[in-house]
Amino acid sequence: MNQFKALILLLFLLTTNAACSQVPEEVYPAYAMENTEVRELLSKINGVKYKLYISFPPSFRETSEKTYSVLYVLDADYSFAIAKNIVDHLTERNHLKEILVVGIAYAGEKNYRLNRTRDYTPTNSIEPVSFPEIQKQYSGGGEAFKDFIQKELMPFIKKEYRTNEEAALSGHSYGGLFASWLLTQCPDLFDGYIIVSPSLWYDDHLILRSEWKLNNKKPGEIKVYCSVGDREVNQQWNMPEDSERFAEQLKQKNIQGFSLNFEVQQNETHNSIFPASLSNGIRFVFGGV
Numbered sequence: 001m002n003q004f005k006a007l008i009l010l011l012f013l014l015t016t017n018a019a020c021s022q023v024p025e026e027v028y029p030a031y032a033m034e035n036t037e038v039r040e041l042l043s044k045i046n047g048v049k050y051k052l053y054i055s056f057p058p059s060f061r062e063t064s065e066k067t068y069s070v071l072y073v074l075d076a077d078y079s080f081a082i083a084k085n086i087v088d089h090l091t092e093r094n095h096l097k098e099i100l101v102v103g104i105a106y107a108g109e110k111n112y113r114l115n116r117t118r119d120y121t122p123t124n125s126i127e128p129v130s131f132p133e134i135q136k137q138y139s140g141g142g143e144a145f146k147d148f149i150q151k152e153l154m155p156f157i158k159k160e161y162r163t164n165e166e167a168a169l170s171g172h173s174y175g176g177l178f179a180s181w182l183l184t185q186c187p188d189l190f191d192g193y194i195i196v197s198p199s200l201w202y203d204d205h206l207i208l209r210s211e212w213k214l215n216n217k218k219p220g221e222i223k224v225y226c227s228v229g230d231r232e233v234n235q236q237w238n239m240p241e242d243s244e245r246f247a248e249q250l251k252q253k254n255i256q257g258f259s260l261n262f263e264v265q266q267n268e269t270h271n272s273i274f275p276a277s278l279s280n281g282i283r284f285v286f287g288g289v
Helices: 002-021 076-092 112-120 132-138 142-161 174-185 202-209 239-252 274-285
Strands: 036-042 049-055 068-073 099-106 163-172 192-196 222-229 258-265
Touching: 036 142, 049 076, 049 142, 068 076, 068 142, 076 099, 076 163, 076 274, 099 142, 112 132, 112 142, 112 174, 142 163, 142 174, 163 174, 163 274, 174 192, 174 202, 192 274, 202 239, 222 239, 222 274, 239 258, 258 274
Parallel strands: 068 099, 068 163, 163 192, 192 222, 222 258
Antiparallel strands: 036 049, 049 099
C-alpha cells in the first residue's frame, strides 16, 4: 500500500513539474528606434544585396516639401545606432540641423569581415593581416563599391527620401581607409568626409604614396575631419604617425576649398575612439555647434 501511495505521489509531482515547465514566460517588447526604416537594395554593379538602415527626423513625415542633407555611415552594424543617437541628441538641442542618416549594411548571411574586406579596400593585397585568407580572396572591391554608392545608392536615397545635394561619408578603420581613398581619388562625391582611425598602412601605405586627384574648389566646399587615437600603435602599424602624414600631405598640397580638422584623441584606442570622433566630425562637416 505504501508503495502504491509513493507511486501516485511520484506521478503527481512529475505531472505538476511538466505543467509548470509549459507555462510561457512573460515576453516583453524589444526596444525599437523611432523614425527608422530598413530597406534592401541589390546592386547591379557588384551583385551584392545591401541592407540600408535609414534614420530621419520627425519633420520628415510632417512635411512633403523640406529636403535634407545626408550622412552615410559604413560598418552600419555598429555605427548606425551610434550615429542616429548622436544626430538626434544634437538636433533636439538645436546644436545640429536636421539630417538623414543612412547606414550601409549587408543582407543575408552575416559575413562581416568578408563584406567589409571586399568593399572597403581599393586594391587586392596579400600583406599579413589578421585574416589573410579573406584578404587574399576578397580584397580589392573598392572601385565597384564606389560605383554602387555613386550610381545606385545615392540616386535611390534621393528619390525615396527628399534629400538635397549636401552629403557626407563616415568611415572607421577599413571604412576610414575607403573614405580616405575616395577623398583622394573622387573628392567631389561627398561634401564632407569623417575619417576615423584609417587603416593607411594598407597595401604598403597605398594612399600615402599614390597620386591624388585633388583640384581647387570653392572656399569651404569640402570639409574633412580626421582623427586617430594616441594609443593606436602595435607591431603592425602606427596609426597616429600614418594619420599625421596624411593630414600633413593634405596641408602641403595647399588645395583651395578644402577645410581640414585633424585631431589626435588622447587615451583612445582603436576600439574606443569612434563615438567621440563621430560626434566631432558630424558637427564639423554639417556646421553644428
